[in-house]
Amino acid sequence: MILFPNAKINLGLDIERRRPDGYHDIVTLMYPIGWADILEIVPAAGSDTTLTVTGNSVDCQAEKNLVMKAYRALDAEVNLPPVDIYLHKVIPDGAGLGGGSADAAFTLTGLDSIFDLGLEKEYLAEIAGSIGADCSFFIYNRPMLCTGTGTTMQPYDLDLSKYHIAVVKPPFSVPTREAYSAVTPAVAPRQIAEILRLPEAEWQGELKNDFEPTVGARHPRIFEIRDRLYSLGAIYAAMSGSGSAVFGLFENAILADDLKRVFSDCATFAGRL
The missing domain is CATH 3.30.230.10 (Ribosomal Protein S5; domain 2)
Known part of the structure; x- marks a missing residue:
C-alpha cells in the first residue's frame, strides 16, 4: 500500500x-x-x-x-x-x-x-x-x-479550494522549545474562529500567529519571506506553527519553478488548496 x-x-x-x-x-x-x-x-x-x-x-x-x-x-x-x-x-x-x-x-x-x-x-x-x-x-x-x-x-467549515498556496521553508529550522520560550501567553481579544468568518482578503492584520513576532525577530528571514509573498500577490501570508516555513494564499496560480527562482536557497511548494 x-x-x-x-x-x-x-x-x-x-x-x-x-x-x-x-x-x-x-x-x-x-x-x-x-x-x-x-x-x-x-x-x-x-x-x-x-x-x-x-x-x-x-x-x-x-x-x-x-x-x-x-x-x-x-x-x-x-x-x-x-x-x-x-x-x-x-x-x-x-x-x-x-x-x-x-x-x-x-x-x-x-x-x-x-x-x-x-x-x-x-x-x-x-x-x-x-x-x-x-x-x-x-x-x-x-x-x-x-x-x-x-x-x-x-x-470547522472552511473551504479555501479556490485559492492557490505557496510555501517557503528557509534553510534553517526553529526548535519548538525555542519558539515557546520567547512567547508571553495571553488570551487574544478576538477569537480565531470569529476572524476566519471574515472575507479572506481581510485576514491580513487580523489573523495572527503568536510565534511569528518573536521567532521573526530572531530569524528576520521569516519576515522577509512573508513580505516577499505579499509583494508577489498573496492575499494572506504567515508563518506556519512554530516555523520556520511561511505560506501565502493566492487568487492566481504561482508556478513552482517561479517560486523556486525567487527563493532559490529554500525548500518550496506551490499548488492548489
Whole structure:
C-alpha cells in the first residue's frame, strides 16, 4: 500500500496560557495542504518490522521515528504482523508543517486498512494523540479548530479550494522549545474562529500567529519571506506553527519553478488548496 502523508498549515495560532504540566493551551485552525511525503507499507520479508527512510534526512534512529512509534503503539493494542515500511521524505522537517506527525497518522490508517481492522477514527486519533500533539489532526485530515494542547479538535467549515498556496521553508529550522520560550501567553481579544468568518482578503492584520513576532525577530528571514509573498500577490501570508516555513494564499496560480527562482536557497511548494 502506498500513501501520501500531506502537510498542514496553521491559520492563526493563539498561545493562551502555560499549564502546570509545562505545556501550553493554544487555539489554532489546522488546514491540510498538498505537500506530501511517500509512505509504503508491505508485509515483512523477515520476522521483524523495518523502516527505511530516504529523501530529506531525518536525524533520528528508526525506533525513534514517529512512523515506528505509530506501528509500536498500534501493535500494542491489536498485535500486528510485522511489516516493512518505506518512507520517502519530501516535506521538510523543523518547518511547522507537521510532516512527521502526518507520517505517523498515515501509518496508523494504513495499517488499519491493510489488515482490515475496522478501527474507528476516534480510536485511531486517540492513539495518534499519544504519539504527538499534531498527529490526531491527520487522522481526520480536514480543517479542524484545535484547542487545549492542540489535541482537542472540532471540525470547522472552511473551504479555501479556490485559492492557490505557496510555501517557503528557509534553510534553517526553529526548535519548538525555542519558539515557546520567547512567547508571553495571553488570551487574544478576538477569537480565531470569529476572524476566519471574515472575507479572506481581510485576514491580513487580523489573523495572527503568536510565534511569528518573536521567532521573526530572531530569524528576520521569516519576515522577509512573508513580505516577499505579499509583494508577489498573496492575499494572506504567515508563518506556519512554530516555523520556520511561511505560506501565502493566492487568487492566481504561482508556478513552482517561479517560486523556486525567487527563493532559490529554500525548500518550496506551490499548488492548489
